[in-house]
């Protein structure tokens with residue numbers, strides 16, 4: 001019995017010595033600046049900086065592999081604090097927000113077929129390039145809303161993703177998640193946007209969407225510096241977005257909107273329903 005106790009004790013002692021030695025030998029030194037940077041980050045671990053989580057970014061920024069302004073959710077505030085920690089000149093990041101460039105919800109846009117599969121935009125997109133007749137329109141299954149770490153995306157009752165300008169931190173998670181590339185990053189101070197993502201000719205757009213851009217050029221004629229038309233699609237030239245507002249009322253399809261209150265007027269929100277049927281064929 002005594003022998004067994006002594007033997008167990010010996011094993012325990014050797015293990016403790018070995019562990020203590022390993023802890024010293026293999027200890028990873030953490031630069032205190034890394035911890036300080038971590039403290040000023042939002043802690044969302046969203047990956048918008050391009051690193052695996054806030055810890056990865058803190059390490060990279062201290063190592064000089066990332067810039068102080070490379071954390072979009074942290075914005076200018078975090079960038080300034082990080083620059084102070086590193087003792088370098090503050091760099092200002094241009095704040096951006098994500099916008100869904102589409103208004104073609106179930107009531108306003110046609111479908112090619114009725115989709116009753118997995119409630120996921122990427123899954124729907126894999127079946128004949130998605131159920132929406134418009135190849136660039138929002139599929140309305142809310143994949144973007146589910147990946148947003150900040151709860152900034154809501155789905156309207158009619159199946160359209162809409163992003164809150166107030167809640168969006170510019171992390172770009174939704175941009176990466178959307179299979180239709182319908183979400184774009186835009187300057188925070190620009191409130192006027194062309195909410196269309198179709199590059200089809202106007203005559204075709206008219207057939208499948210009531211609110212798509214038909215490339216009629218009226219916006220460009222109204223505010224020449226503020227708009228360009230490319231591939232049958234108008235877009236705001238954000239360098240001159242301050243001049244874009246007069247075209248909002250002139251656009252015949254009302255696809256130019258001013259997000260004066262954070263959302264385009266008339267948005268109605270409700271949890272997404274299962275299966276998208278935008279103007280679905282029976």
Ligand code: SF4
Nearest residue numbers: 121138139142144178
């Ligand atoms: S914006 Fe993209 S990811 Fe979001 S609901 Fe529309 S298609 Fe799906």
Ligand code: SF4
Nearest residue numbers: 213214216217219251
């Ligand atoms: S006025 Fe409207 S429909 Fe015409 S090109 Fe401009 S955005 Fe498109």
